[in-house]
Amino acid sequence: MAKLKDLAAMEDRLVAGHGMCLGCGIPLIFKIILRATEDPLIIANATGCLEVCTTIFPRTSWNVTWIHSAFENAASTIAGVESMYKALKKKGRIPEDKKIKFLGVGGDGGTYDIGLQALSGAVERGHDIVYVCYDNNAYANTGGQRSSATPFGASATTSPEGAESPGKLQRRKDLTKILVAHNIPYVAQASPNRWQDLYKKAQKAFEIEGPAFLNVLCFCPTEWKYDESQGIRLAQTAIDTCVWPLYEVENGKYKINYIPKEKKPVLEWIKPQGRFRHLFKEENAWVLEEYQKQVDEDWEELNKLAKL
Amino acid sequence: MSTLKTLNGNQTIAEAVRQIDPDVLAAYPITPSTAIVETIAKFKADGLITGEFVCPESEHSAMSVCIGASSAGGRVMTATASQGLALMWEMLYIAAGLRLPIVAAIVNRSLSAPINIHGDHSDTMGARDSGWIQIYSENCQEAYDNFIQAFRIGEDLKVRTPVFVGLDGFIISHSLEVIQVEDDDKIKKFVGEYKPVYPLLDISRKMTVGPIDFTDYYFEHKRNQMEGIENAPSVIEAVGKEFGQKFGREYGFFEEYRMDDAELCIVVMSSAAGTCKDAVDELRSDGKRIGLLKPRIFRPFPYEKIAETLKKMKAVAVLDRSSSPGAFGAPLFTEVRSALYDYAERPYIVNYVYGLGGRDIKVEHFKEVALKLEKIAETGKVEETYGYINLRE
Secondary structure: OOOHHHHHHOOOOEOOOOOOOOOOOHHHHHHHHOOOOOOOEEEEEOOOHHHHHHOEOOOOOEOOEEEOOOOOOHHHHHHHHHHHHHHHHHOOOOOOOOOOEEEEEEEHHHHHHOOHHHHHHHHHOOOOOEEEEEEOOOEOOOOOEOOOOOOOOOOEOOEOEEOOEEOOOOOOOOHHHHHHOOOOOEEEEEOOOOHHHHHHHHHHHHHOOOOEEEEEEOOOHHHHOOOHHHHHHHHHHHHHOOOOOOEEEEOOEEEEOOOOOOOOOHHHHHOOOHHHHHHHOHHHHHHHHHHHHHHHHHHHHHHHHHHO | OOEEEEEOHHHHHHHHHHHHOOOEEEOOOOOOOHHHHHHHHHHHHOOOOOOEEEOOOOHHHHHHHHHHHHHHOOOEEEEEOHHHHHHHHHHHHHHHHOOOOOEEEEEEOOOOOOOOOOOOOHHHHHOOOOOOEEEEOOOHHHHHHHHHHHHHHHHOOOOOOOEEEEEEOOOOOOOOEEEEEOOHHHHHHHHOOOOOOOOOOOOOOOOEEOOEOOOOOHHHHHHHHHHHHHOHHHHHHHHHHHHHHHHOOOOOOEEEEOOOOOOEEEEOOOOHHHHHHHHHHHHHHOOOOEEEEEEOEEEOOOHHHHHHHHOOOOEEEEEEOOOOOOOOOOHHHHHHHHHHOOOOOOOEEEEEEOOHHHOOOOHHHHHHHHHHHHHHHHHOOOOOOEEEOOOOO
């Protein structure tokens, strides 16, 4: 078990001075993940909150080698860096014993949606990379448009609630399972409130040879519209309601990492968040019911998979 | 000893790739450049190249892999055509903006719609403002020679700019030609060791590459980027000369064919220039004072040199294998015409679009152009500044 004291003593690879919102989950997630390897690291970052807020020229918050090229291609960019590393090692221009880790990073926009193809391609090709998606359920960088990770019933600026709409009417895409279907060595879902679990998963992802994928729930006070001091509590509610189950799939074997003592109703996840406020209108009661049904189905299916 | 080999355009590029052996090769197959990618894959399978061959899921990712690999610090190439280049579009600007000397063989092909697999220059002409150096080839030999020189030009520390080497789809890519293939060691020596600049893989130095610029820096950074391509002419010239000294085939910005005492001139690039040479020969034997100017370098465009050559002409026809809807003429024409603007003494100049979607252009068509030029020179009247060749209307 990692000790918080030891982790705190490690050098920060993402340092203070960035412009992310008060209460944002992103810096917290990456401060944990970036401590999970002591090897030299190169990061390719998709366009998004993390990229924009950390690298406003001439300043940078990255105390580690970092590249941004575009929105949809963090996976193919890091695959290119990793390919050159392999090539130069083979050609003897990088010493054989030199170890470098490669990390691709994107939000749900850059990963679930516009970058899905590049990610699928990169992991299918078997590059020795780790890819982390910080899933804040929206295109937060551009002001809160819907993504395929936006929950059913949430209001987003391109799926707004209104007289004739209860918000987003489509079920969330299950990206983690899509990655599992690539038969890669390691896929996991994590959340920053369980930092030990997140840290261990990141460690495993870095250690494993071949592609590894982490999908991390990332609370976003700006777009979820809740009191910014409550992010960690909200993340706890996400795992207690099974809206965001914590699990990992290692070489095809499912393992649930957190089973709530008492599975809480989705309502508790919804209540504190302004993006769901309209669901309490009488005419939207069915949306709440439907959302609960979806969460129950997914949880049941995950439990079946974990028992296989 | 160099050897004569019978190769088509795609094979000549693949042969050059084998000899240069770049560190990372990332490409997605597309007609008519597929055979380049297949041949590279086979070279890798047979152990004839040592670089990493990456076969991404799209051209967008192919260029993204090239960008990651080139930033990491090594020699990188790709090949594509048409829609593939169009899909790379976003990344072309980023490769140039990050000053990455990636070399791309572009087997020039038309753009959809309608879908068409044959040769024209719509793909690279559409990318003319992307910041890449553009070199065009008349035949397989030139494709081979240009591709080799492209690495030296793009990687020069004063330039550090990505390079397209264009060869016409099917007409060159799939036509067999006997070409002079130089010795592997001589090509390796000519291209030389790759000199990385701020490589990501030098982890002793932590770097942030590709940060966001606001209004306070973007303009200066774009201006700095332009310096690279502005520095290219002297390098292109020196590399072309050195190539000539080493291998006996010297290259400049353009080729002049029978221009010595010419009064009329046809400006045309790539494979059509070969046909045009035949037409010029026939017209010359009929006593016509006509010549050909075949641009090789389109970006950076050799304004002064072209203008100095053309200013003394009576009439010039610029033939474009692409169009620019709504513009005052097609891309090559607008460049040539603009180059001549500052000269008090300048020729009449007209533009003809030809060969879209691979439509043939023959000797007789060039002769028709010559007739029109003669009439313009005689009468001093330009009836149509912009027209089409071999088109049913």
